[in-house]
Amino acid sequence: MIKINKVLLDQVTQEARSSDRKRKNYNFHTEFSDPMNRMLNAFEPGTYLCPHKHENPDKREVFLLLKGRIAVVFYDDEGAITGHVILDPKEESYGVEIEPGVWHSIIALETGSVIYELKDGPYSPTDDKHFAAWAPKEGDPGALEYIEKILAELNTRTL
Numbered sequence: 001m002i003k004i005n006k007v008l009l010d011q012v013t014q015e016a017r018s019s020d021r022k023r024k025n026y027n028f029h030t031e032f033s034d035p036m037n038r039m040l041n042a043f044e045p046g047t048y049l050c051p052h053k054h055e056n057p058d059k060r061e062v063f064l065l066l067k068g069r070i071a072v073v074f075y076d077d078e079g080a081i082t083g084h085v086i087l088d089p090k091e092e093s094y095g096v097e098i099e100p101g102v103w104h105s106i107i108a109l110e111t112g113s114v115i116y117e118l119k120d121g122p123y124s125p126t127d128d129k130h131f132a133a134w135a136p137k138e139g140d141p142g143a144l145e146y147i148e149k150i151l152a153e154l155n156t157r158t159l
Helices: 007-017 143-154
Strands: 025-026 036-043 048-051 062-066 070-075 081-087 095-098 103-108 113-120
Touching: 007 025, 007 036, 007 062, 007 113, 036 048, 036 103, 048 143, 062 070, 070 095, 070 113, 070 143, 081 095, 081 143
Parallel strands: none
Antiparallel strands: 025 036, 036 113, 048 103, 062 095, 062 113, 070 081, 070 103
């Protein structure tokens, strides 16, 4: 049995805050070959999950917000925003399932944000994610500016 409780969320959040990336994964799957990847992903404002998609192999991805507030943003092949969802329990918005082949990213809107992430396995670092060429990678120069541009376009902000 794996317990997902305040102690674990606080631990992962603290590790994210201490990390240069301002993010931290906590994997529940123990082998890359697992048919279902399950993890906590803690985010702090100022970081994001670079726009990417899962295809070849096709994989679904589910984000369930456990704590905080995040934006899940969707894009077309050229990088134009096609939609977004703000996950926020105060707004009764808790999660989203993303079909294979859909460009998407995550932006932390509140300190201490943690999602439970599920994704079809197995995990292979060479083809798990296909990152967008039109967006800066996490931590690259211009990434913070890019995040701010997206948030301005969505008319939202971090707390």
